[in-house]
Amino acid sequence: MTTVVSIDPAPAYNDAERGTLDITSRLPVASSYPDEKKANLVVAEVIPAKKDTPAPAPKPVSKPPKHKPSAWTRWQVWFNTYRKFFVFTFSLNMIGLGLTASGHWHYPLKFPGAFILGNLQVAILVRNELFGRFLYLTCNTLFAKWTPLWWRLGCTSVLQHLGGIHSGCAVSGLIWLLYHVVNLFRAMHSYNDSVLAFGVATNFVVAAAALSAFPWIRNNHHNVFERNHRAFGWLGIIITWAFTILGDLWDVNTRTWNLSGVHLVKQQDFWYIIMMTTFVAIPWICTREVEVDIELPSPKVAIVRFKRGMQQGLLGRISRHPIKEYHAFGIISEGTHSKYHYMICGVQGDFTRSLVNDPPRTLWTRQLKFAGISNTSTLYKRGIRICTGTGIGAALSTCIQSPNWFLIWIGSDQEKTFGPTISGLIHRNIEPERVLLWDSKVRGGRPDTMKILKEIYHSFGAEVVFITSNYVGNFEIMHGCKEAGIPAFGTLWDF
Template sequence: MAGGSIPAYSDAEKGLVDVHAPRSAVPPIFASMPAQPYLADEKKVEALTQATLVSPPKEKQETSLPAPVAKPPSKPKKKKVSNWVLWRLWFNTYRKFFTFVFSLNVVGIGMAASGHWPYAVQFSGAMVLGNLFCAILMRNEVFGRILYWLVNTLFAKWTPLWWRLGCTSVLQHLGGIHSGCALSGCLWLILKVVDTFRQRNVSHDSILAVGVATNLAVAISAVSAFPWVRNTHHNVFERHHRFVGWLGIVFTWIFVILGDTYDPDTRTWRPSGVHIAHQQDFWFISGMTILVLIPWFCVREVDVDIELPSPKVAIIRFKRGMQQGLLGRVSRSCIMEYHAFGIISEGPHAKYHYMICGVQGDFTRSLVNDPPRTLWTRELKFAGVSNTSTLYKRGVRICTGTGIGAALSTCLQSPYWYLIWIGSDQEKTFGPTISGLINRHIGPERLLLWDSKLRGGRPDTMKILKEAFYTWEAEVVFITSNYIGNSEIMQGCKEAGIPAFGTLWDF
């Protein structure tokens, strides 16, 4: 395929859930299976799972599959979702965090600007950098991994379900605190610079100039991270949010040092390291710098093997195993164009872990047309919502297409999770590596593979999901799909009262 053009792919081949696609007349695989009893004894469950790992012969599987539907039925009418359900899904924990943090800061800014909070005026630099420090902290891989580890260690399985669901929701939506603090920090910075200009008769010109430059850099970095920029113009987001953000940190250092060494009363400079070290803003900017640098200390160029089972997918193989629920960033360059993918691994002690890259943009297409021998990656991986699967006794993991990359590890490493994978000709598209992992580790009693090409269309997703959820006696559903598919499954789960967590785009 090197140098060749890539043919156009159907939505089914890309793994996009089209909820308007015709339903198949074929019932789900597990619809005819007896309900599996809930086994509280983990050893019994493990023994049952190990006993069913061996899949039936290929000939038997093929003969047991129903014949393709020649002419699918007409499209079902889309069910209208109530405004209350839509509101609850829209005003999720992310937006609740953002609203709380941003509102609290707006009140503080109003009090400071009106003269009712002199402390915030006197230490406005600390108010700016305190918010920006929290914003960066929420996106730091080390901090995130520590939070996930603490929650998974302290609250797994024994705590009430509502508490565990709340923990998952909080961890998944930490981006709301990140966004709220970042935007609030920008507003506090504007207030500080405006106040500095109001006192320009006693301020030095260099402080005014650096204050404006810092404001511009921080504002550009914040605006470039808005969802509509980040999700539709990834390279634009990355260049501005990262490099202009780094420039903003440099300007902030200069702004802090100049502001802390200049005495407006005597209009003289007091370059005292002891005095600077006693200022709050010095320690905030120091912490911000450390948090930004930590992930980059973990960047390495590593050897990779790339499998191309089809022109639609590249499977990257790395050395060493991983725990479930992690995501990794890879790039051809050490500092540019990092792309995040879910990690597939049989466990921390496995020999390899994998990433599935569906052909969508220039980067993933280059993996197919010009497979590299090495890639740059951060050895410190970051945790995703699936990492909290250990909190639950049993669950359902549903995904479409290349979403299997983020979903499979959970089901490989735990016998208490049921896998639903909807796609088109999965074995041919994703190759023997992924099929082999599924056949070796996931028994038929907790697996539904829906081949939309063979079955003549997409299934009634909510129907098979509900059957799996109640038959498996699950506590939660994790979803990995495209925007439309994720939205419709989340809406269906919310209406049915099924706890579910889907893919995020507001981050």
Template sequence: MSSEPVPRGAAPAYDDAEKGVRELAPPVQPMPSYPADEKKDPFANEKVALAVTTIPVPEKKETPAAPPAKPAPKPKKKVSKWILWQLWFNTYRKLFTFCFSINMIAIGLAASGHFPYAVKYNGAMAVANFNFAILMRNEIFGRLLYLFVNTLFAKWTPLKFRLGCTSVLQHLGGIHSGCAVSGVAWLVLKMVHIYDARHINHVSILTVGLLTNVAVFLTACAAIPWVRNTHHNVFERHHRFIGWIALFLTWGFTIMSDIYDTDTQTWNLDGKHLVKQQDFWYVMGMTLFIALPWICTREVEVDIELPSPKVAVVRFRRGMQQGLLGRISRSAVKEYHAFGIISEGTHAKYHYMICGVQGDFTRSLVNDPPKTLWTRELKFAGVSNTSTLYKRGIRICTGTGIGAALSTCIQSPYWYLIWIGSDQEKTFGPTISGLIHRYVEPERLLLWDSKLRGGRPDTMKILKEVYKSWDAEVVFITSNYIGNSEMMQGCKEAGIPCFGTLWDF
């Protein structure tokens, strides 16, 4: 597929239309009717004479009627605090709370002298937590975990168990952040112990240990939800590059701490002693988990279709299984952005990503379409990858969310697609529309054009009707923050199992 020039006229925006705003034109007044042949009017002469002798009266101008007011928005439905609490304290926060609480109890016991092992091996406790944190974000581990669950527990296990599996897999980030924060706390405890015994420790160990603490702390701060969601490039650059610096410093801090003999205050350069230490192998594991995904990074040729100035459809070679996401960048190591993957299956010739124009990176794809992009050949699994666990399901999405939703409905005849957008065919182009109409049968497809239908639909009414008629077990949602929250709240209130978009909190 060759790149096409950007159309001169921008496609109509779908964001406002989806909010339900509809401009109504004032009604057209019918024109008054007159006789077909005015020349045969028998009173024509009298009218002329009257016009000559009568004082003209100025016509009264009618004030044009004001256009009808816009329909008032529907009052926002109140949601119970219990439902809001359940949605807030989700599996992510439960996993974070569990990991963090266990570590805080252990740190408290170690600080009070009731956990001798942790006092002696507090460095190992720190890097062990970092090991788990990094492992949870490793694409290879994630794919293996999804494969294990999807292979062993699909369809035959109780629905609650399968829902639990999906929830845990989707929220593995809770373990990542819980262990990472705990690792920082253990590292601080180790530094406190070294400082207390500074008279028997070498000053270089104190220095490198302090630098390691600072680097790890900055890496963690860069991943604070507010920074990650509002300043993505700041998060990525600092979390990645300062994180790599922290890894090198951790190597130095670990090796120096292990080979320095505090009894004789000399350096033990015997390698046999070093490889017997727990923290040495934990740091080796951290390094391996960080390096493995980068081994799969490649620069690949792409074709970019520009159906409208607000969307770029990027085409890659080879097919993909459903439920995967890919990271792409113009650089080998900077500014990677994740998008859902659309493909007919592993046998297909191509797969696609829909990149909606939102920031500098996606805007550059439209204004200056590249011939190549950097990507990781090994894609990571998203929540849709667990769709194979369920007998029947619903995939609802808005706008560019079709990129994460479509593969599931293309590759499985047991999934119903609901797509809410504005002028979808013109905005997203013939490639995406062709895939939908070619592989998704009309009986399991609902396309809502908010421009044509005058606004966004009552999504919960549609979801309840389709959930019942389709005999679905679960609903997967991909929408913006507000739409996602509304649908999640409505499904929770209606007792419909659902999973929505994550912003990694």
């Protein structure tokens, strides 16, 4: 199956696409449990009911009292590395812009492309799948297990939050572009009308691409983001090419066109736009239409099976169309030696619903997958992967492929909802002593998650916790881990 991805930043996805949609099925209960003594947890016993006898109502689990984290804890979780990167890159650019506008720095006036296209180039580069995989591979190869824990945690944090650099550089590039066009109009008598017109058009298109990527739009109207951000992104590349070439060929001193190719290739911004286009094109070259098999264990979930195995910690994007919106899901595989890998698609929205109502025989995808937070699991000696609902799609490979990771999966009617394929992968590959499957329907509700997490963290000897849950669950666990002094990384909602 082939996944296609946006030419621009990796998008923020809704719960189903993230693999974090909590699913409640009305199908019968079938669950399995770990060795309760290993984790010192009280586990409800499941007694199958006779065929004609209704199962007794489960004893409700007492809900833990709501704990409100301190303001300092909330601030630490909120002001994460993503925001730090954004503040750093944006502030640095704005200092430079201030020095330029005040007349203390003249270089940006002479070479505006270095700041406009340079920022946009970096924004695209840090979202490029090939560049990201290179960074993950480098860190996992050089620093796994032997380096101090604080260093490995720092590597994970930097890799997970590179989007802050993307956002900071993209917004800064737009502001530099606006400043440059304003300067062109201040001296409009020296420029050809075509240069001015394409300057305005470039500003409009780049601004539209940035606006479509605002968090509220990305998280609440994902298809709008996907279609518009990609369309304006490609259009922006084309118009930026025109604006760059026209600006480089126009001689301000003689007010004539200098059509020399030698003059053009000597310009900084000409090479910046070439690099931008290359970074954008590389992932699309890997786009393919592939055959898929779709299993429908329940009306709420589609299990998509692809050929060939994958390493753990990767995500892929899929679509019914080679150009239209793409949707990202975690990849489950038993390893690179395996014949197949899988994606769990929880039904939420038109695309995922269509996988259930009208299962396709082929899908478009990128053969070059992008790395997620789980890919850094090899840095740690032991860890915990906790997830809820369809978050198992992003978490399972890590625990399958590494004997040093503990799986906690909280959901409802898990085996019936997600089917025998997912259950089989768990039971074949993960020993009972390092898995806890909590069926909230059987056990009468959700567990005291932090109590369980703390006990397993200490008894298992974990160094870090990776979380894949919905928005509320993610931040509850993040806040709890921060207060307990447990290193944890949770699902990101792009800011």
